[in-house]
Amino acid sequence: MADQKEVKNVSITVDGKQVTAPAGTLLIEACKTVGIEVPSFCYYPGLSLQAACRMCLVRIEKMPKLQTACTVPITDGMVVTTESDEVRQARKSMIELLLGNHPLDCPVCDAGGECELQDMTFKYGAAESRYMEGKLHKDEQQWSPVVYFDRPRCILCYRCVRVCGEGMDVWALGVQNRGSGSVIAPNRDDHLECEECGMCIDICPVGALTSGAYRYKTRPWEMNHIGTICTHCGDGCKTTLGVRRSDTGTDIVRGDNRDKSGINGDFLCIKGRYAFDYFDHPARLKQPLLRKNGQLVPVSWEEAVDHAGKRLREIRDSKGGQAIGVIGSNRTTNEENYLLQKFARTVLGTNNIDHHRTADFAGLARAIAGKENATATMRDVFTAPAILLIGNDPTEQHPLLAWNIRTNVRLNQAKLYLANANPIKLRRQATRFVQLAPGREGKLVSFLNGDDAAAGSLTNATVSNDVLKQFRDELRSQQNLIIIFGSELQGTDIAALVKFGAGLKAKFICLGDYANSRGAADMGVYPDLLPGYNAVASAVKFSEEWGPLPSAKGLSLTEMAQAARQGQLAALYLVGSNPIADYDFDPAAFRNTFIVAQELFLTETATLAEVVLPAASAYEKSGTFTNTCGDLQLLKKAGDITGVKTDFEIIVRVAERMGADIRKLVPFGGATRADMGQSRGAQSGEADRHAVWLAANGMEPRMSPFDPMAILDEIQRLVPGYEGSRLNLLAGNEQHVTAAEHSAAGPGDGLVQIVPSNDTLFTSGTLGRYSNTLNSVIENHRANPVDQEVMAD
Amino acid sequence: MAISEKLDAFFSEKMKEYPTSRSFLVPMLLYSQDEIGYVSDEVIAHLAKKTGLTELEVRNVISYYSMLRTKPAGRYNVQVCTNISCQLRGADELFAHCKKKLGIGHKQTTPDGMFSLEEVECIGACSWAPAVQVNYDFHENLTPQKMDAVLENCRKKAKQ
Ligand code: SF4
Ligand code: SF4
Ligand code: SF4
Ligand code: FES
Ligand code: FES
Numbered sequence: 001m002a003d004q005k006e007v008k009n010v011s012i013t014v015d016g017k018q019v020t021a022p023a024g025t026l027l028i029e030a031c032k033t034v035g036i037e038v039p040s041f042c043y044y045p046g047l048s049l050q051a052a053c054r055m056c057l058v059r060i061e062k063m064p065k066l067q068t069a070c071t072v073p074i075t076d077g078m079v080v081t082t083e084s085d086e087v088r089q090a091r092k093s094m095i096e097l098l099l100g101n102h103p104l105d106c107p108v109c110d111a112g113g114e115c116e117l118q119d120m121t122f123k124y125g126a127a128e129s130r131y132m133e134g135k136l137h138k139d140e141q142q143w144s145p146v147v148y149f150d151r152p153r154c155i156l157c158y159r160c161v162r163v164c165g166e167g168m169d170v171w172a173l174g175v176q177n178r179g180s181g182s183v184i185a186p187n188r189d190d191h192l193e194c195e196e197c198g199m200c201i202d203i204c205p206v207g208a209l210t211s212g213a214y215r216y217k218t219r220p221w222e223m224n225h226i227g228t229i230c231t232h233c234g235d236g237c238k239t240t241l242g243v244r245r246s247d248t249g250t251d252i253v254r255g256d257n258r259d260k261s262g263i264n265g266d267f268l269c270i271k272g273r274y275a276f277d278y279f280d281h282p283a284r285l286k287q288p289l290l291r292k293n294g295q296l297v298p299v300s301w302e303e304a305v306d307h308a309g310k311r312l313r314e315i316r317d318s319k320g321g322q323a324i325g326v327i328g329s330n331r332t333t334n335e336e337n338y339l340l341q342k343f344a345r346t347v348l349g350t351n352n353i354d355h356h357r358t359a360d361f362a363g364l365a366r367a368i369a370g371k372e373n374a375t376a377t378m379r380d381v382f383t384a385p386a387i388l389l390i391g392n393d394p395t396e397q398h399p400l401l402a403w404n405i406r407t408n409v410r411l412n413q414a415k416l417y418l419a420n421a422n423p424i425k426l427r428r429q430a431t432r433f434v435q436l437a438p439g440r441e442g443k444l445v446s447f448l449n450g451d452d453a454a455a456g457s458l459t460n461a462t463v464s465n466d467v468l469k470q471f472r473d474e475l476r477s478q479q480n481l482i483i484i485f486g487s488e489l490q491g492t493d494i495a496a497l498v499k500f501g502a503g504l505k506a507k508f509i510c511l512g513d514y515a516n517s518r519g520a521a522d523m524g525v526y527p528d529l530l531p532g533y534n535a536v537a538s539a540v541k542f543s544e545e546w547g548p549l550p551s552a553k554g555l556s557l558t559e560m561a562q563a564a565r566q567g568q569l570a571a572l573y574l575v576g577s578n579p580i581a582d583y584d585f586d587p588a589a590f591r592n593t594f595i596v597a598q599e600l601f602l603t604e605t606a607t608l609a610e611v612v613l614p615a616a617s618a619y620e621k622s623g624t625f626t627n628t629c630g631d632l633q634l635l636k637k638a639g640d641i642t643g644v645k646t647d648f649e650i651i652v653r654v655a656e657r658m659g660a661d662i663r664k665l666v667p668f669g670g671a672t673r674a675d676m677g678q679s680r681g682a683q684s685g686e687a688d689r690h691a692v693w694l695a696a697n698g699m700e701p702r703m704s705p706f707d708p709m710a711i712l713d714e715i716q717r718l719v720p721g722y723e724g725s726r727l728n729l730l731a732g733n734e735q736h737v738t739a740a741e742h743s744a745a746g747p748g749d750g751l752v753q754i755v756p757s758n759d760t761l762f763t764s765g766t767l768g769r770y771s772n773t774l775n776s777v778i779e780n781h782r783a784n785p786v787d788q789e790v791m792a793d
Numbered sequence: 794m795a796i797s798e799k800l801d802a803f804f805s806e807k808m809k810e811y812p813t814s815r816s817f818l819v820p821m822l823l824y825s826q827d828e829i830g831y832v833s834d835e836v837i838a839h840l841a842k843k844t845g846l847t848e849l850e851v852r853n854v855i856s857y858y859s860m861l862r863t864k865p866a867g868r869y870n871v872q873v874c875t876n877i878s879c880q881l882r883g884a885d886e887l888f889a890h891c892k893k894k895l896g897i898g899h900k901q902t903t904p905d906g907m908f909s910l911e912e913v914e915c916i917g918a919c920s921w922a923p924a925v926q927v928n929y930d931f932h933e934n935l936t937p938q939k940m941d942a943v944l945e946n947c948r949k950k951a952k953q
Pocket of ligand 1: 147163164165168170171172173192194195196197198199200201
């Protein structure tokens with residue numbers, strides 16, 4: 001931060017190597033910078049120091065005893081030995097003591113194979129015990145639907161206690177008793193009342209804390225580990241799914257945060273960690289359904305797709321594209337969203353396409369069009385010196401964002417300015433908190449912009465004029481502010497907020513609710529906007545490539561429902577959306593509409609359909625997602641369910657049955673001629689190397705019309721702000737996209753039609769309803785109501 | 794059971810002298826225990842609120858200190874030291890004697906609520922081992938006979 005003094009560097013010697021690091025760096029961290037790993041159990045970067053395990057003992061010259069590298073800050077000229085007989089012996093003794101009371105049930109322990117204690121025992125060899133006393137045994141306990149505790153395996157490193165308290169700000173775990181009798185205890189005698197994030201389980205170096213989802217199911221080496229993106233909220237955590245072959249495809253056995261390389265660092269919430277379980281819910285659709293004599297009956301893919309394609313073609317040819325509506329999804333990939341709107345516009349011939357809008361991304365695009373660096377990344381939130389948050393409750397709706405804010409405040413003393421209608425939990429981290437009457441968020445923005453008269457509708461018992469002025473003054477003095485807002489701000493309010501931020505070099509984050517809400521918006525699943533927020537009326541670039549497009553603005557989602565009610569919507573094409581539930585529409589309105597639904601489950605809306613096509617979830621396909629901040633990330637196929645198809649493939653197949661030219665819809669084959677290199681002899685590796693090069697440049701041949709990467713090629717070509725390094729993306733890194741900054745949306749019509757999902761930490765729209773873990777947690781919280789927020793300092 | 798208003802007022806006043814309110818937690822627990830005989834759930838909830846800690850944290854502290862108890866003890870809490878000095882001078886026999894005499898074991902209370910018994914670590918009276926602490930009173934150089942007298946004395950005092 002600017003007002004901090006430059007920290008000076010100091011040099012030390014570790015095992016003969018010169019190490020230079022800023023003064024104050026912990027020795028254990030300084031060692032890491034030159035590739036020397038000092039073993040540790042209780043030390044965990046970013047958490048308070050504990051010095052409980054003594055695994056990190058090292059010899060420092062001129063100091064009488066061995067020292068704990070995890071607590072010693074480096075000083076100039078320090079000479080350190082991290083490997084010597086003395087040090088090895090000390091570590092071995094520590095392990096011997098730890099094992100003194102350890103059950104050594106590795107063969108059945110969940111952590112076996114990825115246990116830090118096991119690794120250390122292998123390395124230092126203290127498996128033979130000289131300790132003859134009996135071991136303290138305690139039975140395994142279930143603390144919540146997701147958290148189990150095996151006391152005997154615990155090595156009392158207190159990582160769980162610290163991550164839950166300092167990291168999560170939940171403080172649900174504590175230590176009871178003392179010495180060898182110490183035991184980790186949950187906050188309610190024999191069970192937990194907490195956010196069920198599973199962070200304590202993930203951080204446990206041994207198998208003492210285990211998860212309800214994964215316990216005793218398999219061993220780590222029996223799974224493949226696939227790094228993909230969480231399909232729930234809009235934050236875009238990277239989650240590693242452990243998958244295993246099953247009779248019906250590939251099962252997802254667990255979700256965790258194995259490599260910590262994602263934008264979420266150490267974090268995952270309950271949904272990313274456990275709520276993948278909707279994927280094999282018994283209610284999952286696995287066969288296409290067709291309505292015959294009023295009943296939905298299972299049919300072959302061939303029959304279902306054929307019927308859908310033919311009927312849609314008839315309707316288009318007889319009534320025109322304007323009689324057809326399309327509703328896209330917040331949870332399908334960018335490629336699918338893009339393909340869907342292209343299908344709607346070029347094959348169905350309609351601009352009647354929309355999605356469940358949970359935030360006004362178009363409003364943001366209008367407000368920041370033409371500005372550089374106007375949006376912040378999720379990683380920025382982790383380091384920004386100051387943050388203004390208006391509306392939303394990130395702890396419930398954007399858990400990663402909340403984690404990043406909390407951690408930034410805790411570790412970097414970032415300033416958090418909070419304005420909310422409720423005393424949300426993040427107020428505990430806030431430098432200033434202003435509680436507003438519901439619906440006054442826009443007034444606050446006016447006030448920030450200098451409209452003192454707006455203060456009148458903002459003041460209340462706790463918020464005086466002076467408090468408001470101070471709030472504004474302090475914000476005005478911030479540089480590099482990140483401004484985050486929820487669905488409370490829309491349209492002109494966003495424009496006003498952007499105006500306020502202009503002088504402060506502020507960057508913005510607009511909070512949408514689902515995993516790819518931002519992607520749906522960026523990809524033009526709008527009746528008036530093409531991909532990249534380009535107004536339909538002036539879509540030259542797209543019509544050059546796609547051919548003639550309908551130029552009049554189409555119907556919005558609510559207008560489609562209206563049209564259906566009036567008998568003017570002959571067909572409705574749904575992809576991963578449930579408007580009947582989300583918008584409370586009267587099902588009867590769609591009586592005379594031919595509905596095709598691509599869905600995972602038979603939702604309220606899907607039951608009205610004539611054709612139901614079972615779709616793959618985002619855990620079962622590849623493609624990209626854009627999180628609410630605009631971080632583009634790659635999805636990798638992890639699970640596999642026989643019988644379903646990706647939304648991408650389904651759209652292509654239906655288009656094909658409608659007689660569309662598939663090569664125009666998905667640019668595959670043809671153009672690129674691949675040189676596959678030699679497959680034998682000295683240059684036999686060439687094919688592989690060549691393939692890597694082609695992939696890195698987005699130039700591999702697209703052999704299949706179902707290859708989403710073919711559409712990504714087109715997106716990167718046609719949507720400004722989505723270009724960027726393909727290699728980076730393939731490597732599993734995020735790529736910040738700036739479609740909003742590069743938009744050309746034209747003036748809006750003032751109707752933004754935002755319907756927030758109001759999901760909580762334990763719900764997640766349709767997907768959440770089919771997650772047994774989330775349901776059992778909700779049930780459990782109902783049975784043991786949390787009377788007050790857990791408060792602590 | 795809750796603490797008296799008077800004690801609570803004393804806490805509020807005294808707390809100001811501490812750098813952070815949690816620093817005063819252990820004394821408050823001890824005072825509360827002296828007043829009502831143990832640290833009740835009500836007291837835990839009250840002190841948690843007072844110090845801004847979670848109830849779990851207050852419980853963690855209580856469980857660390859064996860002299861703090863969350864269940865009522867007898868009117869006279871007999872704490873027999875069995876640490877090394879006392880052990881060398883017959884503490885084990887003394888403890889066995891108390892168990893037999895009172896008909897209760899470690900951390901148990903007689904049915905009439907008169908006595909409870911506890912085996913404790915060094916109470917700092919090694920020079921006069923074996924030693925026993927009854928509530929806040931020390932009794933030293935004990936034998937089973939002397940112990941009987943101590944217990945008898947308690948009974949007498951209780952009747953007064
Ligand atoms: S699951 Fe999360 S909130 Fe619950 S105890 Fe563990 S770390 Fe704390
Ligand atoms: S349960 Fe695991 S994380 Fe918690 S103290 Fe024990 S070993 Fe450490
Ligand atoms: S914070 Fe959001 S993206 Fe991250 S794990 Fe939770 S639901 Fe998934
Ligand atoms: S890692 Fe240093 S004492 Fe545990
Ligand atoms: S050993 Fe009993 S008083 Fe010290």
